[in-house]
Amino acid sequence: MSKELSYTIEEVSQLLKVSKLTLYDLVKKGELPVFRVGRQMRIDAKDLDIYINSQKTNQSKKLQAPELELKRNITKDSYNIVISGQDMVLDILGKHIEKNSPYKPLRSYTGSLNSLISMYNGEYDIVSLHMFDGDTGEYNLPYIKKILVGYPYILLNLLSRKAGFYVKKGNPLNLASWTDLNRKDIKIINREKGSGARILLDEQLRIHGIPSRDIKGYENEESNHFSVASAVSSGKADVGVGIEKAAKIVGIDFVPLITERYDLVILKNPESEHLISVIKDILSSHRFQTEVHSLGDYDISQTGNIIYETY
Template identity: 55%
Template sequence: MSSDISYTTEEIAKLLKISKLTVYDLIKKGELPSYRVGKQMRVDAADLEAYKQRAKGLQAAEQRPAPAEPVSFQPAAVGAGGTRSVVITGQDISLDILVKHMEKHTPGIRPLRAYVGSLDSLIAMYRGESDIVSTHLLDGDTGEYNLPYIKRILVGFPYLVVNLLSRKAGLYVQKGNPLGLKDWADLSRTGLRLVNREKGSGARVLLDEQLRLHGIQRDQLQGYGEEQTNHIAVAGTVAAGEADVGVGIEKAAAIVGGVDFIPLIEERYDLVVLKSAENMPWIESLMVILRSEEFRRELQSIAGYDLSRTGEILLET
């Protein structure tokens, strides 16, 4: 029976031909009632069908001449039970730990994870589709992480930028580094096979900035168009011998095994939140969590994290 059917956010995105971020935005606004099964959000088929019927009704109304009383659809600001969904974007495991602490210490909210790259996450925040954005975007001209991009994209918005952690980024190479790769300039070598990250990811921006700074043309790199959607997949492609080199973070190399890591840069991994009256209660809770010993202890158990600035406010507008 249809009442027994439910869908994941990925399945709904495919059915409606929209992005997963848009699905999270619909859930966040209360347009799609949802519930959690383990770490996964699900939506019942009946609720999805009800949403589709409302959307069709709205579309039909917009196509008719305007009636005397305007027809409008106002989504609920909060979900069932008075809880407010908070969309957190990014892929690092530290965010999963943060979600767990927010669920424990921040009543009235329901954290939703969206596994989206840094640049796309900031654009989603500009569109009102995300609440906590994690970002690690290098500006090659200044050597600064994140702030130049945030200032350009979130023009006119009041926001807070706070450090989550720092971590090493660099090159994945095959075990034993048979090609003797040492730094970014080595990417100019003829015949080198690359595996890339998707557009909008922090690793993709890091690669593109280093290619620009070192005068290396993208079309020189065999495999530049071969994309993976996370660090582990990039490291795994190199470990399998399907590529000679990829860009990513140290932790993924340790997880995958069979691949060596060449650290080349310390990247700052920051969180961005928009300041508003409705956000301030959970923002205050977020800051308490980031600065708590309980949260720090859990992050310290994971190798490769520098927590010396965790919880530090880097910019507030």
């Protein structure tokens, strides 16, 4: 096998000086071919060169190159869709989608709020959400109603799970409630802006009247649950906010504080009608639910239920 250079989405983003969302959109539209190694999407250097040349002025003849048109047609026929979110259950969902439909799922690991905004801009097909609203005590819907203005959509439950504190083994600092974060002997590790865990933390601080500026370590961020849990395990921080699954994998203790509803939102239009039907069938299937249940720490009692739908 010949050794050809390839790039990750992040590397191409840096090379072209464009956002990763822009690249996901090009992949979704079939304009930039990709292949996958495990969970990671990669782009052949040759395909990247073809795309760059096709975008140059006075290069209309190159756009008609048979090999380029063939690549585009193959990509379009595979019905690429982009699923945004970080939970490993989304990998299981993607596997079932690929096995039981013509869709080819691609993954983005962007946080809930930024993903929802990207969906409004037409960049994602399925967005997973776990955003707590402190005024209503409800998850997800208050944010969707404010952001997806003018769009019909359906909100389906994927699962429920515990969220709370990552703490060191034995919980030596006896952290048990949100107000404990205001203690002067506590240093936290935060999640990035727009993530569901960051929204949960910020809403709880607001509800309890705790200024974020008083929280030691508030400005220190990690981009996923496992990195936050690892920061606590290594002693970089005393506590972080996340989900139970990551704590068990990393090997630290977990203090459950809230049950969060983890949902999927899909825009409703003629193009997504079949996709919605596929997702409904998968979520309600015994095979999918059994596979998710076997992971532990997930509540599937509402999986597949329609939480909200507009017409």
